[in-house]
Amino acid sequence: MSMLDKLKGMLKGHEDKASQGVDKAGDFVDGKTQGKYSSQVDTAQEKLKEQLGGTGQNPPPPPPPQA
Template sequence: MSALDKIKKMLKGHEDQAGKGIDKAGDMIDDRTQGKYSKHVDTGQEKLRQQLGEDQGPDSPRRH
């Protein structure tokens, strides 16, 4: 079992909290880099959501 599979198993049922954590981490990175890499951070956040099963389509509202 890969590390990602273990993480997915641990987060099962807590997708909302994981999403909040992803958003909080992205906001922290944006603050520390003064928004210099915000497009890259947003892409990373979306990929994490997809990997963790909190897939939001393009029509879904953004969280931050």
């Protein structure tokens, strides 16, 4: 079992908090590097959120009922 699998198991049900933590960490790195690597940090944040199961975005609305 990989480290990422263990993290996913621990974070199950708390994807929104994990996403917030990823955002906070990325903002910290941006602050320390004075925004020099902001595009790379943003890419890393999105990929990490995908791996952890939360995109940090609202889920798509359900499809309309069939008539």
